[in-house]
Amino acid sequence: MQQTYQRMKHILFALAAIFVTLITYAQQTYHILKDTTDSNSIVLKTQQIKEVDVRSRYPLSKIKSVSSGISVDVNELKKIPNLMGDSDPFKALQYMGGISQAGEASANMNVRGGDNDQNLILLNGSQVESPTHILGLFSIFNPELIDQMRYYKSGIPAEYGGRLSSVIDIRNNVQTPDKTEIASNLGILASRISVKTSINKDVAVYAALRMSYLGAVVMPALVCLGIDPKLAQNNFEFYDTNLGFNYKLSAATRLSGHFYAGNDRLEVSSNSKFAIEDNTSSWGNRVGGVQLSHVFTPVFSMIHSFNVSNFNMATRLNWLNAPYNVNSDRTTYNYKSDFILIANNHNIKTGFDFMVANLLPFAFNKETNDTLNFSLKYNQFTNIALYFRDEWENGPLLINAGIRAGVHLKHPDRLYNTSMRIKDLMSTEKLYTAIEPRFFSRLMLNEASSLKVSATKHFQFSNRVQLINLGLPVEIFVSASEHIKPASLWHFSGGYFRSLNDNKWEFSVEAYYKSFANLLEYGGKLNDLMTEDNVETLLFRGRAYAYGSELMLRKNFGNFTGWFNYTLGWNFRQFDEINNGLPYLATNDRRHDMSLIGIYQVNDKLTLSATYVYATGSRLNLPRSWYIVDGNVVLEYSKHNSFVMPDYHRLDLSLVYKLPVWNKLHSELNFSLYNVYNRANPFMVYYKTVADEGNFDYQIKMHYLIPILPSLSWTFRF
Numbered sequence: 001m002q003q004t005y006q007r008m009k010h011i012l013f014a015l016a017a018i019f020v021t022l023i024t025y026a027q028q029t030y031h032i033l034k035d036t037t038d039s040n041s042i043v044l045k046t047q048q049i050k051e052v053d054v055r056s057r058y059p060l061s062k063i064k065s066v067s068s069g070i071s072v073d074v075n076e077l078k079k080i081p082n083l084m085g086d087s088d089p090f091k092a093l094q095y096m097g098g099i100s101q102a103g104e105a106s107a108n109m110n111v112r113g114g115d116n117d118q119n120l121i122l123l124n125g126s127q128v129e130s131p132t133h134i135l136g137l138f139s140i141f142n143p144e145l146i147d148q149m150r151y152y153k154s155g156i157p158a159e160y161g162g163r164l165s166s167v168i169d170i171r172n173n174v175q176t177p178d179k180t181e182i183a184s185n186l187g188i189l190a191s192r193i194s195v196k197t198s199i200n201k202d203v204a205v206y207a208a209l210r211m212s213y214l215g216a217v218v219m220p221a222l223v224c225l226g227i228d229p230k231l232a233q234n235n236f237e238f239y240d241t242n243l244g245f246n247y248k249l250s251a252a253t254r255l256s257g258h259f260y261a262g263n264d265r266l267e268v269s270s271n272s273k274f275a276i277e278d279n280t281s282s283w284g285n286r287v288g289g290v291q292l293s294h295v296f297t298p299v300f301s302m303i304h305s306f307n308v309s310n311f312n313m314a315t316r317l318n319w320l321n322a323p324y325n326v327n328s329d330r331t332t333y334n335y336k337s338d339f340i341l342i343a344n345n346h347n348i349k350t351g352f353d354f355m356v357a358n359l360l361p362f363a364f365n366k367e368t369n370d371t372l373n374f375s376l377k378y379n380q381f382t383n384i385a386l387y388f389r390d391e392w393e394n395g396p397l398l399i400n401a402g403i404r405a406g407v408h409l410k411h412p413d414r415l416y417n418t419s420m421r422i423k424d425l426m427s428t429e430k431l432y433t434a435i436e437p438r439f440f441s442r443l444m445l446n447e448a449s450s451l452k453v454s455a456t457k458h459f460q461f462s463n464r465v466q467l468i469n470l471g472l473p474v475e476i477f478v479s480a481s482e483h484i485k486p487a488s489l490w491h492f493s494g495g496y497f498r499s500l501n502d503n504k505w506e507f508s509v510e511a512y513y514k515s516f517a518n519l520l521e522y523g524g525k526l527n528d529l530m531t532e533d534n535v536e537t538l539l540f541r542g543r544a545y546a547y548g549s550e551l552m553l554r555k556n557f558g559n560f561t562g563w564f565n566y567t568l569g570w571n572f573r574q575f576d577e578i579n580n581g582l583p584y585l586a587t588n589d590r591r592h593d594m595s596l597i598g599i600y601q602v603n604d605k606l607t608l609s610a611t612y613v614y615a616t617g618s619r620l621n622l623p624r625s626w627y628i629v630d631g632n633v634v635l636e637y638s639k640h641n642s643f644v645m646p647d648y649h650r651l652d653l654s655l656v657y658k659l660p661v662w663n664k665l666h667s668e669l670n671f672s673l674y675n676v677y678n679r680a681n682p683f684m685v686y687y688k689t690v691a692d693e694g695n696f697d698y699q700i701k702m703h704y705l706i707p708i709l710p711s712l713s714w715t716f717r718f
Contacts, residue, residue, distance in 0.1 A: 063449065063497045064450065074089045074146050074147070074149055089143060089146055090141045090168070090170065091139050093168065094595070095563075095611065096565065097153075097595075100567065100588070112154075112491075113546025113548070113570075113586070113589075114165030117463055117475075118163050119165055119166045120167045122167070123140075123258070123260060124244075124256075124307075126260070126287035126334075128140065128309065129330065130313075133262070134190075134212060134264065140240055140285065142194060142208045144183045144208065145173055145242055147173035149168070150170075151167070152168075154454050154510075155493065156438065157349075157402060158388065158438045159351060159389065159402075161406060162459075162460060163458070164516070172206070172244055172258060173206065175204065176198050176201070180195070181718075182194070182195050186714045189213070190211060190238075194207065194209075201248075202247060202248040203245065203246070203247050205243075205245045205246075208241065209240075211238065211240075212236070212237055212239070237265050238263065244257060252295040252296075254293050256290065256291045257291070258289060259287070260285065261285070263282060263283070266282070267280045281316070283311070285309070285310070285311050286309070286311075287307065289305060289308060290305070291303060302340070303338045303340075305335070305336050306334070306336075307334045308332070308333055309334070312329045326467065328360060329359070329477070330357065332357045333357075334354070334356075335353075337352045351386075351387055354385075357379075357380070357383070358378050358379070359378060359380075360379075361379060361477050377413035377414060378420075379410075380410075380414060380425065381480070382411065383407070383461055384406060385405065385406030386405050389402025396445075397441065398441060398443075398444075399440075402437075403437050403438065404434075405433075406459070410482070429481070432485070434486065434488075435457070436457045437456070438457070439454065439455050440453065449497065449498040451496055452497065455490070455491070455492050457489070457491075462477065462478070463478050463479075465478055465520050476535060478535065478539065483536045483537075484518075484520070484536055484541070488516070488517045489514060489517075492512065495508055495550075503557075504555065505554065505555055506552070506556060507553050509552075511548070514544075515544075517543050518543070519541070519573070521578065522539060522540075524538035540577045540578060544571070544586065548570060550566070551567075552566075559600060560599070562596070563597050564597075566593070567593040567594075570585075571585065584639060585619055586641070588618055590615045593616075595611070595612070595613045596612045598610045598611075606657050607655070609654045609656075611651070613650050614647065614649040616647055619642070621637065621643065623635035623636055624636060624638045645682055646702070652675070654672040656669070657669045671711070671712050673709070674711065678707050678708040681706070682702045
């Protein structure tokens with residue numbers, strides 16, 4: 001009984017680290033608000049209870065959760081195919097419904113028709129942009145460090161703000177290990193190593209390093225196997241590093257800190273089949289922060305955090321036989337305080353959010369110019385928000401209602417080559433206010449089924465706008481200003497959730513409707529950026545609406561587990577300057593999106609898994625016909641975005657074999673195949689005009705980057 005109690009206590013402490021929540025034990029209510037070994041923080045009672053089946057994931061968590069935002073079982077996601085020889089819980093989110101990846105070799109994630117920049121992605125409270133490596137094959141999050149992951153695609157609580165479509169909140173492991181833990185993954189595509197250790201009983205630290213060598217090793221090897229030799233001239237490399245600490249100041253107070261730095265570099269050289277020449281893009285995140293938490297009483301606690309985030313993007317490309325350089329940059333400083341009170345059946349959370357941001361929309365030049373255009377300016381603004389939400393339960397009905405009120409202060413711009421000044425931040429050129437009501441509820445129909453509905457309002461004050469659709473990230477940052485209103489969204493969602501066959505299976509069906517306002521589209525050409533100091537004059541303003549339904553079937557237990565997700569959706573845009581002001585299907589409209597995951601535990605040592613994904617092609621605005629007038633090619637277009645790219649589909653396989661433990665060394669071998677049947681999923685589709693002895697021809701070309709990719713890796717820990 002004592003051993004059982006100790007195990008249960010450890011589980012409760014782990015849950016308390018994920019949420020500040022209400023724990024019921026021994027038929028009485030106790031509140032555990034912190035991770036601690038202080039025996040005075042809980043009340044110990046011994047009572048004879050029935051046998052308890054302890055599982056890694058509560059089988060009714062999705063049925064009983066108040067919204068679509070749930071705590072993701074990180075260990076479960078690590079079981080799906082270990083593509084590229086490395087597990088990646090963040091990338092596995094795209095197989096869970098609601099998220100569609102933009103296509104081959106893309107870091108974009110579109111949630112229920114939203115744009116990529118509308119996702120709030122947090123690492124220990126710090127905002128990160130473009131959170132993937134190597135064309136979307138890896139995420140920037142080291143799987144050995146991820147301790148908690150929470151995903152919201154609807155019903156986003158009031159404590160989150162600033163983005164329209166979704167929230168992905170990831171926390172690294174800050175628990176004090178009993179001993180030094182070393183874990184590593186050695187693969188032919190990339191390798192990583194992480195270390196967690198304790199300096200003393202109160203201070204724990206961790207560090208991790210990861211880097212790739214895909215272009216240096218794998219691509220040349222594929223050439224030897226007969227793959228297009230020009231692919232070896234493409235280069236994909238990345239690195240990232242993590243540092244962190246956790247300091248227990250007292251039984252009730254904890255200080256933690258984190259730092260992340262990573263960078264990607266993608267080079268697309270000329271190809272034997274497609275006229276792509278020397279395009280290069282690099283991007284990276286730098287984030288860091290500290291967090292202080294304190295428990296005043298068993299029912300009242302607070303958390304204070306300060307975070308700094310930086311994202312930089314630089315792209316060099318040859319566009320219409322002219323070389324261009326495009327740079328964008330975003331830096332934010334954020335302070336946030338949260339206060340949590342548990343009173344009777346109410347779980348109340350309130351707080352304050354303060355952020356100062358610097359956006360460099362773009363720094364653009366042709367290589368024929370000697371210097372950058374230093375008349376370009378940084379956008380400077382401050383966002384301030386207060387929020388309050390209350391979650392309470394009354395019988396089968398659980399309600400979470402809240403409100404978020406904020407202001408956006410646009411400060412005077414500063415020149416590209418000048419430093420930030422406090423006096424500029426004290427003046428305001430434009431002020432916007434935002435009131436965001438949030439409501440979502442869950443009604444238990446019986447012990448195995450529930451209904452959920454939500455209605456939420458969101459505002460977004462800064463955007464990343466795509467310049468051209470070349471596959472490479474070519475984007476600029478734009479903030480709300482005197483000429484640009486903040487983007488906004490109303491999101492309505494509802495669904496039915498059901499547990500089947502004693503919780504061995506789960507089934508759900510959801511419907512959603514989203515109405516966007518003040519979205520942005522770039523309406524100029526690359527050359528226009530050389531002559532316009534104010535990028536706002538080149539932007540179109542419009543609206544959008546998206547709707548659809550999602551179906552999920554999951555098998556939770558047994559030797560064979562997995563799930564099936566299917567999304568049917570429509571995504572429309574409407575801009576006065578585009579398509580004669582009539583609604584048109586958005587670039588990221590994908591009518592059908594499906595994923596099928598299967599995991600088979602052959603025995604204690606061998607696990608087989610497979611992933612199959614399918615999505616209808618995204619849309620482009622390419623000409624449908626052409627003709628020659630006075631020696632010039634004239635292109636004719638039909639409806640905007642009427643060109644549909646080929647369907648995207650791919651099969652991945654993985655085999656994991658656990659090796660015998662040797663001298664306390666636990667290890668496993670992973671063999672995986674990415675894109676098993678070598679599907680040529682398009683990286684970009686474009687048009688080209690070819691002149692031959694006075695005759696003109698017009699051709700639509702497709703370029704692909706990622707063929708079948710085998711991978712072998714060895715993962716070990718001790």
